[in-house]
Amino acid sequence: MAHRWLSSEKAPFGMDMRVFGMEVPEGGSNCAKCKFVDPDGDAECSNQGYIEWNNGKSKIPRSTTSFCCNNFKTSGREVKPKD
Numbered sequence: 001m002a003h004r005w006l007s008s009e010k011a012p013f014g015m016d017m018r019v020f021g022m023e024v025p026e027g028g029s030n031c032a033k034c035k036f037v038d039p040d041g042d043a044e045c046s047n048q049g050y051i052e053w054n055n056g057k058s059k060i061p062r063s064t065t066s067f068c069c070n071n072f073k074t075s076g077r078e079v080k081p082k083d
Contacts, residue, residue, distance in 0.1 A: 020050075020070050021053060021061075021068070021069040022067070022068065022069070023062055023066055023067055024066060024067065024068045026065050026066055029072050029074075030064060030066060030067060030068045030072075031043070031045065031067050031069075031072075032064040032065045032077070033072075033075060033077055033078075034068070034072050034074070034075060035074065035075040036050070036071070036073065037064055037075075039077060042059075043059060043060040043063075044059060044060065045059075045060055045069070046058065047069070049069075049070075049071045050069050050071055
């Protein structure tokens with residue numbers, strides 16, 4: 001998947017944009033706990049930075065409990081890991 005800032009250059013705020021969004025282990029910060037993701041929706045992120053990085057698409061490419069991006073903001077929701 002090619003993203004907007006896939007180069008050795010640093011993007012805004014000096015972030016390495018190649019790892020802006022990433023797969024994460026369940027239990028920590030993730031999209032399911034983020035205020036930009038509707039818990040009843042279809043794994044869509046409303047954060048404009050994420051959408052720009054993801055080539056204009058709001059769709060999250062993996063399970064919301066195993067994906068996160070650098071723009072994570074907690075929603076305060078508790079999400080229990082799968083058994």
